[in-house]
Amino acid sequence: MIELRFHSRGGQGGVVAGKLLAVAVFKEKRHVQAFPTFGVERRSAPVMAFVRIDEKPIRIRNQIYEPDHVVILDASLIGMLDVTLGLKPGGTILINSPNPPESFHFRDGFNVVTVDASTIAVRNGLGSITQPIVNTAILGAVAKVLGCVSIESVVAAIEEEAPAKAMANIKAAREAYECA
Numbered sequence: 001m002i003e004l005r006f007h008s009r010g011g012q013g014g015v016v017a018g019k020l021l022a023v024a025v026f027k028e029k030r031h032v033q034a035f036p037t038f039g040v041e042r043r044s045a046p047v048m049a050f051v052r053i054d055e056k057p058i059r060i061r062n063q064i065y066e067p068d069h070v071v072i073l074d075a076s077l078i079g080m081l082d083v084t085l086g087l088k089p090g091g092t093i094l095i096n097s098p099n100p101p102e103s104f105h106f107r108d109g110f111n112v113v114t115v116d117a118s119t120i121a122v123r124n125g126l127g128s129i130t131q132p133i134v135n136t137a138i139l140g141a142v143a144k145v146l147g148c149v150s151i152e153s154v155v156a157a158i159e160e161e162a163p164a165k166a167m168a169n170i171k172a173a174r175e176a177y178e179c180a
Contacts, residue, residue: 002148003064006049007083008073013135016162017073018049020139023157024149025051031058046077053148069146072096073117073134075104084110094145094180096134115141115180117172124172126165136162136169140176151177 004021008014015036022034033052050064066086075097077083084093089109097104098119101112117137127133136158143151151174158169 001052001054001058002069002146003067004051004053004069004071004142004146004148005064005067006051006071006073007077007081008047008049008135009077010045010047011131011133012047012073013133014047014073015049017071017135017139018051020135020154020157020161021051021142021149023161024139024143024153025053027153027156028149030055033058033061037063046081067091069094071138071142073138075099078104092146094138094141096138113141113145113180115145115176117141117176120172120175120179124168124175126168126172137172137176140173140178141180143173144177144180 006014006018018034022032025032031054036049052058068088069092070083070087072095075095084106092111095114096117097114098116101114104112117134118132120137121132121134122129139154143149143154154173155170159166162169
């Protein structure tokens, strides 16, 4: 089983990213769960979303406390909370950031990867320069970096679940896939 935790802020699309990833994995005929957790429902408040992927039915129904990988849609969350809490040794931390992985300092034993999903989102007209919606761009990077789903399944999920600006979202996902 592969378990992922997404860290984002309200309005960035972190919950939708988890849902789209689940749809993409389901299209590959695997078992999947996706669910969010958040406190106050307001724009910019920290939000977490969780995704479980397996080849067999998933029977557990609790929050993910020891993820295999962490996906961070807003790098400013790194200073606010311990995004590595429970992350398994050897796990990947995928960060939406224009900065290189070496600029982030975590405990040893994690693979850090960055992709500038914000710039990709803005370039494709997804959100604004101050509030980019990075969910589909980050999913392209998830497909490439984590290899837990194909980019074609991500594209199919976007086509099915995100009909507004579908082509812009697909372009963003493919661009991030190539950049990651």
